[in-house]
Amino acid sequence: MARFSRIQVASKMEETGLVPLFYHKDIETCKEVLTACYNGGARILEFTNRGDYAHEVFGELNKFAEKELPEMILGVGSVTDAGTASQYMQLGANFVVTPVYREDIAIVCNRRKVLWSPGCGSLTEIATAEEMGAEIIKVFPGSQLGPGFVKAIKGPCPWTSIMPTGGVSAQRENLEGWFNAGVTCVGMGSKLVTKEFLNTKDFEGLEKHVKNTLELIKDIRNA
Numbered sequence: 667m668a669r670f671s672r673i674q675v676a677s678k679m680e681e682t683g684l685v686p687l688f689y690h691k692d693i694e695t696c697k698e699v700l701t702a703c704y705n706g707g708a709r710i711l712e713f714t715n716r717g718d719y720a721h722e723v724f725g726e727l728n729k730f731a732e733k734e735l736p737e738m739i740l741g742v743g744s745v746t747d748a749g750t751a752s753q754y755m756q757l758g759a760n761f762v763v764t765p766v767y768r769e770d771i772a773i774v775c776n777r778r779k780v781l782w783s784p785g786c787g788s789l790t791e792i793a794t795a796e797e798m799g800a801e802i803i804k805v806f807p808g809s810q811l812g813p814g815f816v817k818a819i820k821g822p823c824p825w826t827s828i829m830p831t832g833g834v835s836a837q838r839e840n841l842e843g844w845f846n847a848g849v850t851c852v853g854m855g856s857k858l859v860t861k862e863f864l865n866t867k868d869f870e871g872l873e874k875h876v877k878n879t880l881e882l883i884k885d886i887r888n889a
Contacts, residue, residue, distance in 0.1 A: 668760045669732065670739050672781035675761045676801045676827070678710050678739055679851045683883040685829065686876065687743060687855035689714040690864070696727050699859055702869040704735045706876030712743040712763055712853065715750065725757040732758070741781075743853075748774045755780055763831075763853075765806055767791050772798040783829060787811060789819055792826060802827045802850060809833025813847035820848040829853055836879045838886070845886050854879070 670678075679685060686703050688711060690696050696713075703711055713724050724742060731738045741761030742754040748770035751762045755774070761781040764771055768784065775782035776799050785806035786792045792803050805811055805819075808830035816828050830844055831853030844852055858879060863872040 667758060668755065668778070668780050669758065670760045672761070672779055672801065675710070675739055675741070675781040679802055679829065680827070682707075682709060682880065683845070683851045683887065684708065684858075684880055685710055685712055685851055685853045686858050687712045687714055687831065687853050688859045689716040689720065691717050691719070691723060693723050693726050695864065696723060697730050698867070698869045699864075699872065700727060700731060700735060700738065700740075702872040703859075703876050704738050706873040707880045708876050709737050710739040710741070712741050712761075714743040714855070715745055715754070721750075721753055721757060724754060724759070728758045745771065747771070751775060751782070763804055765804075767795050769798060772800070785831075789823070792819065792823070796826065802829050804828075804853065805830040805849075807832040808844075813843040813849075816844065816847040816849055824848075831855075836875065836882070838882060841883060842886050845883070852883075 686708055688699055728740050731740050739760045742759045743763035745751050745762050745764050751771045752774050762775050763783045765785040767786055783802045783804045784795045784800055785804045786795055805828050809832045827850040829851045834852045834854045835857040
């Protein structure tokens with residue numbers, strides 16, 4: 667069962683402006699990454715459902731978070747069907763992110779009042795998702811749609827809360843483009859938890875990178 671309500675999850679996404687994305691098959695590496703992100707100031711993280719037995723890794727990681735990192739809101743991403751969403755919610759997922767809009771996922775998440783963030787690529791998809799109760803819309807793929815798409819959506823629909831994923835980096839120019847367009851937060855994967863940090867096991871460096879990125883987002887917002 668989720669430890670955090672969907673209202674708490676949405677509020678934390680908006681407050682911090684950053685949702686780190688990460689997957690690794692090794693549970694000890696996952697613990698190190700989660701701890702580094704936590705110590706760097708992140709309080710929310712999306713574990714992507716990418717590999718075999720990923721749900722088993724998530725279950726152990728969520729237990730670790732509950733015990734050692736009590737403020738960390740751990741959710742799951744890359745979910746494409748209701749069965750998988752239900753499986754992860756049984757393991758305590760606090761939110762569910764999808765690459766596509768799926769009504770079956772909306773139904774099972776709404777039934778348990780778990781926040782779900784569907785991947786949308788058109789205003790029609792966004793409006794449909796909001797009618798089904800989506801609070802934060804994942805604009806995907808962000809690398810193809812870009813900040814201009816977000817700005818265009820916010821014109822007629824200023825109430826829409828958007829989280830682009832894909833095409834988001836920790837560079838000031840990139841982040842300024844997204845936040846100036848009106849995003850609520852950004853999802854960042856390999857540009858945040860880089861292969862270099864993982865290959866060299868430089869978790870201290872990852873912690874500093876997360877901290878610097880959060881500070882940069884705050885500075886951009888204040889400007």
